[in-house]
Amino acid sequence: MIASPVPSKADQENDDNRPTPDGLLAGYTPLPGAMDECIASDGTIRPAWQPAMALWNAQDPSERDARHRAADRYLRDNGVAHRVYGSGASSERPWPISHVPLLINATEWSALEKGLIQRAHLLEAVLKDLYGPQTLVRDGHLPATLVAGSPGFIRPMINGQSTKSPHLHFLAFDLGRGPDGRWWVLGDRTQAPSGTGYALENRLATARAAGPDLRSLRVRRLARFFQDFRETMGARRGPGSSRVGLLTPGPFNETYYEQAFLARYLGWLLLEGGDLIAEADGLYVRTVRGLKRVDVLWRRLDADFCDPLELRADSRLGVPGFVKALRSGALTCANGLGAGLVESRGFMAFFPHLAQTLLDEDLAVPNIATWWLGDKKARQAIEHGDVDTSLVHLSAYGTALPMDADDEAAGFSSGQRSRDQVAQEVVRLSTMPSLEPGDGGVLTLRPRPFSVRVFLARTQEGWSVMPGGFCRVADTDDTRAISMQDGSRSADVWVLDGKRQEHVSLLPGSGPAQVRRVPGTLPARAADNLFWLGRYTERAQITMRLALAYLERRVDGAPKDDPLLITVAEQLERWGIKDPDVDALFERSVLPVMTQARDSASSIRDRFSPDAWRTLNQFVEAAKTHSFAQLSPLEKIESGLATLAAFSGLASENMIRLTGWRFLEIGRRIERAAGTCQIARALCFPDPPAGTFDLLLEVADSVMSYRQRYSVTTDRTTVIDLVVLDPNSPRSVAFQLERIQGHIDEITDHRAFEQQSDLQRLAMATWSKAYTCRAASVTESWLATTEEALRAMSETIIKGFVTPGTAGRTIQQ
Amino acid sequence: MKRYELNASTTYTYGANAARGYHMVRMLPRVRPDQPVDAAELRIAPEPTQRGTQIDAFGNPVHWFLIDGPHDSLSVEIRAEVRSLRTPNLLTSSRTVAEVSSEADEANSLEASSPAHYLQPTALTEVDADLAAFADELIDPEARVLDALEALSKALYERLTFDGTATDVSTLAADAFKKQAGVCQDFAHIMLAACRHCGLPACYISGYIRTDPPPGQPRLAGADAMHAWVSVWTGMDGGWVEFDPTNGVRVVDDHIVVAIGRDYQDAAPMRGEVVGAGAQSHTVAVDLIERV
Secondary structure, three states: OOOOOOOOOOOOOOOOOOOOOHHHHHHOOOOOOEEEOEEEEOOEEEEHHHHHHHHHHHHOOHHHHHHHHHHHHHHHHOOEEEEEEEEOOEEEOOEEOOOOEEEEHHHHHHHHHHHHHHHHHHHHHHHHHOOOHHHHHHHOOHHHHHHHHOOOOHHHHEEEEEEEEOOEEEEEEEEOOOOOEEEEEEEEEEEOOOOOHOOOOOHHHHHHHHHHHHHOEEEEOOHHHHHHHHHOOOOOOOOOOOOOEEOOOOOOOOHHHHHHHHHHHHEEEEEEEEEEEEEEEEEEEOOOEEEEEEEEEEEOOOOOHHHOOOOOOOOOOOOOOOOHHHHHOHHHHHHHHHHHHHHHHHHHHHHHHHHHHHHHHOOOOOEEEEEOOHHHHHHHHOOOOOOOOOOOEEEEOOOHHHOOOOHHHHHOOOOOOHHHHEEEOOOOOOOEEEEEEEEHHHHEEEEEEEEEEEEEOOOOOOOEEEEOOOOEEEEOOOOOOOOOOOEEEEEOOEOOOOOOOOOOOOOOOOOOOOOOOOOOOHHHHHHHHHHHHHHHHHHHHHHHHHHHHHHHHHHOOOOOOOHHHHHHHHHHHHHOOOOOOOOOOOHHHHHHHHHHHHHHHOOOOOOHHHHHHHHHHHHHOOOHHHHHHHHHHHHEEEEEEEEHHHHHHHHHHOOOOOOHHHHHHHHHHHHHHHHHHHHHHHHHOOOOOOOOOHHHHHHOOHHHHHEEEEEEOOHHHHHHHHHHHOOOOOHHHHHHHHHHHHHHHHOOOOOOOOHHHHHHHHHHHHHHHHOEEEEEHHHHHHHHHHHHHHHHHHHHHHHOOOOOOOOOOEEEO | EEEEEEEEEEEEEEEEEEEEEEEEOOOOOOOHHHHHHEEEEEEEEOOOOEEEEEEEEOOOOOEEEEEEEEEEEEEEEEEEEEOOOOOOOOOOOOOOOHHHHHHHOOOOOOOOOHHHHHHOOOHHOOOOHHHHHHHHHHHOOOOEEHHHHHHHHHHHHHEEOOOOOOOOOOOOOHHHHHOOOOOHHHHHHHHHHHHOOOOEEEEEEEEEEEEOOOOOOOOOOOOOOOEEEEEEEEEOOOOEEEEEEOOEOOOOEEEEEEEOOOOHHHHHOOOEEEOOOOOOOEEEEEEEEEEE
């Protein structure tokens, strides 16, 4: 039961007339003892790389530079990020891309595909046995201690996986190429593999930088793979209007960005454990219209966190009763909860033999040589030095790639027994070109070790391999340090095809199976975030307009003790600004609200246009820079207002007019109406100082409308009429009330909550009151009552739609 | 043979009205050839919306229930009649610790009774340097396994103080060992950690211990709530042998087994989640009386 490396055929390329390196490749020397992807051992360029190198060499360096910057900008602007854990706080770090893709020709790729599909079948067969009859253990093909000791062995799933549903739906293999030119599996990823979304983003970025190259080199497209996966998952839904969800650990997970991106791309609900409720017969998502069934779930949460009742009791990310719902067979979970079992590296010692036992075949793509030391013969062979390769001793249950497993090796305690250990061959990875600044800052290609993650999805036609992958390129010559948590970069993987590529769009909204977004399936958590996003952005705008009105008057020479400015300063204090004259006014009082808005938006990134999020995020990030700090408070506010105007525009123009949009709208309009009421009340009563009405028009952003309608002088009745009552002015209180009433009508499900019909009545009554009121009758108390009604609506919405569940959960032990 | 009547209850009082609660209960005696259960009943208040039973991966019977609707308390009461047919072991293992450990490697089953499940430390039973040193000192790989286990169980009984305030359900074995104090569950976790550190398969048992002492004997510790002890695998021939380190005894017929697992989490009497319950208080009452 020992895997041994099979010697491979020598390099297949024997063409005598191949070009030798020059241009970008001048001075490029493969590392001794390692294979290089681009340059063959005889010093010539390998055929797969020749057309690409010719293209790149023909490019003007400044054009190349511009293209690379476009790719970088794409990734930065879309907020493609990877969360990095540091000591204490964690932060998102930008996504570094290596601009030279890994090239693989179609012939080699199809051999690889075949081998990986074989391995996927093998892993499924092993899981099926271990969670079922367990004959592999009984007949001595796999040691019981290895299976039982693996953290991915989810005991409640023994005999619990529905026979209709396979364990594996989506998996990944980490591959490296050895010095002999063969591809090796370095690790199996069956728990909840990450990286597909990043691979897609890398492709979108390189497409910006090298669109024409992609076409002329006939690079295989990725979209079809995702469409097939989406269709297959969709077809697993039960009857009725159930949805497909992506179960995420939430915004603090290192690959949350990717999960939100994939959910949006595939048109699936992005769900946290708190969004879900398990009943004995299945899983439901709490939406603004009550519970809706979910019976297909792409799981990105590790299995042991999925159910605090039957798995890890300390998990706050799961759903109590999840295992039971799954065992009932009503739910397809991709992958099955027990699928992570075969990630333990100890299994690699057995796969070559298991392929024989279960498939009656040899592994077409071998894994790196692994010896399970619980086996006496293997142990003796290693102890006697019979193995002719350098080895590393690691935990049999670990899952990290050997070159990432330094911590595991270092933490290996003497208490661990031979049955808990494997010896694994030390990998020497091949290298590929990476563009890096050399002498004098000139970009030159250098050979860098890499590994590549390849993804497989189960489709209606069987296993399908994504024609590309997620490539990690080391930033040193050391092959033992390729982790995205370190300084390495990622690269796109191009599978070069002889055939013309049919065009399948990567953008959502095309292709089949796109009919979705049924109103009412908005998760309550998303509604909550959208509502607050609306309120925060509006609050920031009101605060800024008020501060702007104040500062402009001060700049014009008005003294601090001007009666009007005293009133405005009092108002500003109510909006969180203590001293409007300090330089740090913006940073202290406006930026926190905008940051809250950005954070609300961040946890629902799957819900609206990336452009809108980007606008907000760029501003919040830019506001932390030194150059922003050099601006005057007035300039900062003006730039903040411009950003929010752009955000509101993008959010409302690009968002589908469904339930989510309505919650965003209601939040904005409630905040705007209540803010206007409050400011009008404070400024206009009882005896407004000179200039009050002009200022009110400024704060309500209604100066132009007023000028068009009235003379230059302002008075209470006309200003109040425009700012509060005019149904045609988009800034007036009455206008907001009308919209609020309409939205509330739309989001109300009369069958679900009695509470909401009270809400409808309140919204209608408040709007009618404003609609039928005359300006002269708008008193201080009229405004106060309206403001009060708006607050009541806000509270009812929070209570009625964000039902208990996201808060107040406690685990009993 | 001893015949027992068992009454146990556990009650949670919530500070606020809970909207929903989902629970799994392991409180009724496990049926075994040497532990026939003649009657068993489990009452839940308020009345659950849904309930049912299942057998978990360790062969324990589990009662699950869901209460969907406001409730400010939860009580689970059990009543059972159970016999213990257990006698002191006649077949005893003559193996050494090292021999048992390598016999465990030969396991070719993943059934609940397979030693393979009970070799790895769990989060609660990880050793630290002190606990590892203690285990290494007490358990000589060349000693006969039963002698080593007797010594370990006795040592824990003598060194640790039974103290209901020193620890809670999430206390790690290593931390309880540092404090040299804890309740039955800590005694059990420490013994599990030591055994597994020395390569011996060991499992956690939760159950009851008689609350009325036999005539002329003191009352056993751990009788006021559910009790916990350990079972250690002593080789193919010796099989599983139960020790109660809290009382420093081998288990015979004063103990009634409810559930087994790798640690407390697998065998916990109640695991559940309540929504919106606020602060909670919890009381437990247990009576295991011998019927003569």
